[in-house]
Amino acid sequence: MHSRKRLQDDLEFVGEFSALFEVMQQVAVSQLRQAQEQSAGRVSLIELMRREVLPGVPEACRAHPLLRGGPAGRLIVVFTSDQGFVGPLHSGVIREARRLDGPQSRWLLVGQRGARMLSRSVGADEVLSMPSEETMERAMQRLGERILARYLRERLREVWMVAPRFLSATHQDVVTLQVLPLPVGSKQGEADEGVLLEPSAPRALEALASAWLACACVETCWSARQAEFAARAMHVEESRQGLAKQAQAIHYEWFKTMHARMDVLVRETCVVQREMARRG
Numbered sequence: 329m330h331s332r333k334r335l336q337d338d339l340e341f342v343g344e345f346s347a348l349f350e351v352m353q354q355v356a357v358s359q360l361r362q363a364q365e366q367s368a369g370r371v372s373l374i375e376l377m378r379r380e381v382l383p384g385v386p387e388a389c390r391a392h393p394l395l396r397g398g399p400a401g402r403l404i405v406v407f408t409s410d411q412g413f414v415g416p417l418h419s420g421v422i423r424e425a426r427r428l429d430g431p432q433s434r435w436l437l438v439g440q441r442g443a444r445m446l447s448r449s450v451g452a453d454e455v456l457s458m459p460s461e462e463t464m465e466r467a468m469q470r471l472g473e474r475i476l477a478r479y480l481r482e483r484l485r486e487v488w489m490v491a492p493r494f495l496s497a498t499h500q501d502v503v504t505l506q507v508l509p510l511p512v513g514s515k516q517g518e519a520d521e522g523v524l525l526e527p528s529a530p531r532a533l534e535a536l537a538s539a540w541l542a543c544a545c546v547e548t549c550w551s552a553r554q555a556e557f558a559a560r561a562m563h564v565e566e567s568r569q570g571l572a573k574q575a576q577a578i579h580y581e582w583f584k585t586m587h588a589r590m591d592v593l594v595r596e597t598c599v600v601q602r603e604m605a606r607r608g
Contacts, residue, residue: 493551
């Protein structure tokens with residue numbers, strides 16, 4: 329049986345942490361709401377380009393490295409965050425990323441959590457901080473340009489993105505997306521007459537790849553941020569429930585201790601009364 333002083337300290341500790349978790353949950357919910365408001369009405373340009381733009385690439389350009397890939401390995405771009413406390417979300421991202429790992433894999437990490445979780449097993453070539461919501465658009469456009477330049481410079485075979493995906497406030501999963509070579513699909517014998525690429529086919533393909541990567545990075549990052557906030561709110565709520573159970577157990581132990589103490593006092597009082605009566 330624990331002492332009353334220790335039980336009091338435990339109750340104070342649990343109460344302070346419960347208040348801290350409540351604040352963290354409110355912050356996460358507020359961040360999620362703001363991110364949803366900022367991304368409200370956003371059209372998925374990835375699906376639009378995949379459906380309407382990329383299939384229109386002429387067959388004559390299919391030999392370009394942006395469409396067939398190079399001889400080198402793959403680049404794995406992993407999105408996590410700079411902060412943790414999101415439950416198993418980031419672990420799932422890292423697990424999916426490891427499945428893509430190979431002998432010639434390169435790594436580009438967005439978020440310091442991914443760097444900590446992968447630093448022991450792989451050497452990340454680049455580690456970037458997760459941008460804020462205010463700078464996300466421009467930062468992700470620069471990231472797309474960096475990926476494209478590296479793909480062409482190192483003659484990579486393919487580029488994959490692995491990131492959390494926001495589905496709802498209570499449901500998040502992990503998405504794996506191959507962004508390079510460009511997913512143009514098959515033209516199935518369609519004619520290319522009337523297709524004009526200016527100023528040249530390579531420059532037009534690079535501009536198309538740059539726009540495609542910018543859309544992929546921006547949409548993936550927005551979804552990852554919302555998934556992070558939602559997962560943190562859920563994880564904090566689970567922690568609060570665990571603390572509530574622990575506080576209930578401590579209260580139960582406290583009452584047991586107080587009852588035992590009162591029982592001892594009552595017994596001692598009865599003994600004293602009997603002794604006084606015997607002497608009188």
